[in-house]
Amino acid sequence: MLPQFKPVVAFIIISGVCFGGETGFLIGAISAFVSNFFFGQGPWTPFQMLGWGIIGLLSGMLSRPLKKNRWLIVTFGTVMGMLYSFIMDVWTVLWGGGFSAELYLAAIVAAIPHTVIYSVSNMIFLIILAKPFGEKLERIKLKYGI
DSSP states (O other): OOTTOOSHHHHHHHHHHHHOHHHHHHHHHHHHHHHHHHHOOOTTHHHHHHHHHHHHHHHHHTHHHHHHOHHHHHHHHHHHHHHHHHHHHHHHHHHTTSOOHHHHHHHHHHTHHHHHHHHHHHHHHHHHHHHHHHHHHHHHHHHHTO
């Protein structure tokens, strides 16, 4: 019922940690593209693809410390929710006709409720899913030699 309460970023982060940055980027970018078949494609889709792709890439690049500490991955997911929101705020400002720092700041401030919900949902889903989903992906990685 909450518009930004989705587990997608948690799955992207866990996948990036397990399979690396390249795969994390692809999973993030493709997830945005595919989810928009259900939620609606539009000119914002490339920004969503870029945002989730960057999250997957960073997850892979930081996989060693993120694997070792459960609370670090939860904190990382919370921060990535803010990063994604900041990237989408760039889209919001550009859609209005041109980029300016004042409009970007206004977009960030206007998006605070959504950013908070999104970041908290990432935190909750990573607390719940990081260990079991990560173990399943590690098993698949080992079994199929990925």
